[in-house]
Amino acid sequence: MFIRKKYFIIISFIFFVILLKSSYASTVFVDIEFYKNNTASLSYFTFTKENYDNFFSNKGSGEYYVKILDKNENMLYSEKFGGMIFEIQKNTETGVITEEVDKISRNFRLLLPNNSYFIKFYKNQQKIFSISLADNICNGNHDCDTIIGESGYLCPGDCSCGNKKCESEFGETHESCPSDCPSQPISTPQYYNYIYIGSAVVIILLVIIFLLKIRRG
Numbered sequence: 001m002f003i004r005k006k007y008f009i010i011i012s013f014i015f016f017v018i019l020l021k022s023s024y025a026s027t028v029f030v031d032i033e034f035y036k037n038n039t040a041s042l043s044y045f046t047f048t049k050e051n052y053d054n055f056f057s058n059k060g061s062g063e064y065y066v067k068i069l070d071k072n073e074n075m076l077y078s079e080k081f082g083g084m085i086f087e088i089q090k091n092t093e094t095g096v097i098t099e100e101v102d103k104i105s106r107n108f109r110l111l112l113p114n115n116s117y118f119i120k121f122y123k124n125q126q127k128i129f130s131i132s133l134a135d136n137i138c139n140g141n142h143d144c145d146t147i148i149g150e151s152g153y154l155c156p157g158d159c160s161c162g163n164k165k166c167e168s169e170f171g172e173t174h175e176s177c178p179s180d181c182p183s184q185p186i187s188t189p190q191y192y193n194y195i196y197i198g199s200a201v202v203i204i205l206l207v208i209i210f211l212l213k214i215r216r217g
Helices: 002-022 133-137 191-216
Strands: 024-035 040-048 059-069 075-081 087-092 095-100 103-113 118-123 126-132
Touching: 024 118, 024 126, 040 126, 040 133, 059 103, 075 103, 126 133
Parallel strands: none
Antiparallel strands: 024 040, 024 103, 059 075, 059 118, 087 095, 118 126
C-alpha cells in the first residue's frame, strides 16, 4: 500500500510539472545596463518560442527584483537578484587595482507566463526600469507574426480582424470576421498543448507498466 501511494505521488508530481510548463508560452533574452544613479537602459532584446528556464546571476538573493506583469499590472513572476557591485578590477604594472564604474551590464533569460506584458526591474521597492513587450515585439505591419512573439494580447493591431489573415488561433471565424475568413476555416490545433498532454499520457502509461511488472515480479 505504501509503495502504491509513493508511485501515485510521483505520477502526480510529473503531471503537475508538465501542466505548469504548458502555462508558459515563450522566452526572452534581455541585456540591461544598470547605472549607479538607480536607472537602467535596455541594450539587447530577443524573443524565442522555445521554453527555457529562468537564468540570471545571483538569482534568489540581493536587493534587486525582476518582475513580470500582465497588462493590468498583476504580477505573474517575481525574483530577487544581487551582485550589483559597481567596480571593476584592472591589472597594472604594480598589481591589481579596483576602480569604480558608473554602470554594469547584466543579462537575463526569462520564461514568460501567458499574458505577460511588462518586465520591470526594482531596487528594493523603487522601480528603476520597465520593458513593454508590445513595444519590443509588435512591428505594425498588419500581419500577425507569431514567430517573433506577436499575439492578439500583445499586438491587437496586427493580430485582429481586418489584417486579411484568418487567424483561428485568436478566435477569428467566418461569423466573427468574414473579411479575414471568407469561408469557414479549419481550426488550427494547439500543437504545444497536444505535445504536453501526449507526453503526460505516455509517462503515466510507462509508470503503470513499470508498476505492473513490479507487482508480477
